[in-house]
Amino acid sequence: MMAQLAKAAQKQLADLLFPVRAARGEEEDGILNVPLHERRLQTETYDFTILTIANLLREEKIVVPEFQRKYVWNRNQASRLIESIIIQCPIPVIYLDQEDDGTLKVIDGNQRLMSIRLFFENGFRLKGLRAFPDLNGFLFRELDPRFRTHIENRTIRCITILKETHPQIKFDVFERLNTGAVQLNPQELRHGLYHGSLMEKLDELGEYEPWQELSGIKDDKRMRGAELILRFLALRFKLDEYEKPLATFLNKFAQGNRDVGKDDEFENAFKKSVDGMKALLGSKAFRLLDADGKPDNNFNSAVFDAQMVGFALSGRSPKNISKELGAEFLPRYVALQTDREYVRAVSASTSDRPLVHTRIELFRSLVQEIVPV
Incomplete structure (x- = not known):
């Protein structure tokens, strides 16, 4: 009896710490209807400089779609991203979707990209930095030119899902990358x-x-x-x-x-x-x-x-x-x-x-x- 209670308590703790996502229903398993030879993801990988990313965002060649997930990072989070770029800490991969006209739409990484764009547009002052606290309070334009050049030349890896990829595969990838605090339906x-x-x-x-x-x-x-x-x-x-x-x-x-x-x-x-x-x-x-x-x-x-x-x-x-x-x-x-x-x-x-x-x-x-x- 005690062993059963202990096992139940363990399961309850495991459910809390490692929740199991509900099984995909019949209607969601559309990927099985895609021919085997079309199930492969077609991608290209780019190591864009921060300056290139900022320019592509400004020119709307990279776009963040306007749907449920809005820009929610606070200034401390955005500032820590900039500090990570300065100290050359690896930044998580950005995933992009190539539209028919060549436009790149953000699938995963919009918080990072919007933070970069805002900083380059002098949209916020650095705040809460730990490695370089002396930079707190500065806008991008107020930084020493050497810091600005250093930031501009850093790179972030971007994986682009090419337009030739089967639409259902794209949707499946989008769903797999849906890791926000509120899961998108x-x-x-x-x-x-x-x-x-x-x-x-x-x-x-x-x-x-x-x-x-x-x-x-x-x-x-x-x-x-x-x-x-x-x-x-x-x-x-x-x-x-x-x-x-x-x-x-x-x-x-x-x-x-x-x-x-x-x-x-x-x-x-x-x-x-x-x-x-x-x-x-x-x-x-x-x-x-x-x-x-x-x-x-x-x-x-x-x-x-x-x-x-x-x-x-x-x-x-x-x-x-x-x-x-x-x-x-x-x-x-x-x-x-x-x-x-x-x-x-x-x-x-x-x-x-x-x-x-x-x-x-x-x-x-x-x-x-x-x-x-």
């Missing part, structure tokens, strides 16, 4: 890796008031709503190409549509479906209902797929849905939830291609039966 990673007008559009659509009302997502700090909107758009416009895992499907769609321009097709499709669901089900949308039509408290992503994409593909307009029609629709939808195929499609192995198609098709058919053209 898949949509936050996409927002950084595929940042462009599509990601901006997702943020914009997330502000649509009827969507916030139905989804209950009003403060989308962790981008849950943005991922759901991306999920709708991907299934609405590329349903025939859908293959599991879902995460890889969303990655491909995000990459292929990252610069959507001013085309309002995505916006119109999303708002039309949201308005349709508001007219048909109101607060009962996106949730399982019991036999009396009472909604479950939990948002159901599979039900969301069925309703949003099904309505979009029905060819019906929310303008043709009266209150009376909504009242007629509700019991028919409650009855649909007793259909064995529908229940299976929204409750188990929901990312399987046949089940995705099944739930969308069943809801689409129901809408077409009741809502006039």
Whole structure:
């Protein structure tokens, strides 16, 4: 008994000190779908001088994407980095992602890079130095020219993931390097890796008031709503190409549509479906209902797929849905939830291609039966 208690205590301590990351789900194992010969990371390694890095940052040839992880280092941390450069202490490797236009986007190392840029722009005075306390209080421009030259000529190793690397491999590497205090979720990673007008559009659509009302997502700090909107758009416009895992499907769609321009097709499709669901089900949308039509408290992503994409593909307009029609629709939808195929499609192995198609098709058919053209 004592041995068992000791072993349990040891396990508890180990869990505290060395937490085990949750196992990757089926939808996250997209790397297995990449052909073996394309799973190799294609990289180039550069030893950039600090001056070169500062210039590349200023010219925006190296860019820090604007997503969840902001600049959070305090002046002591930034100053210690500069001191490490002065004493030639090894600096951790910077990881960069090469865009199609040759721009290098930071995957890991933005705190270090932003600290270097700020210092070269005289953005902070050195503080808390230990090896060279006499330099405390100085801006970069105020340092002796010999110190400035010494700093400028130091190097940091930068590993660039070349644009020829398979997109899913890039995403996997980005995830592996995600070692911040707050772990980024898949949509936050996409927002950084595929940042462009599509990601901006997702943020914009997330502000649509009827969507916030139905989804209950009003403060989308962790981008849950943005991922759901991306999920709708991907299934609405590329349903025939859908293959599991879902995460890889969303990655491909995000990459292929990252610069959507001013085309309002995505916006119109999303708002039309949201308005349709508001007219048909109101607060009962996106949730399982019991036999009396009472909604479950939990948002159901599979039900969301069925309703949003099904309505979009029905060819019906929310303008043709009266209150009376909504009242007629509700019991028919409650009855649909007793259909064995529908229940299976929204409750188990929901990312399987046949089940995705099944739930969308069943809801689409129901809408077409009741809502006039």
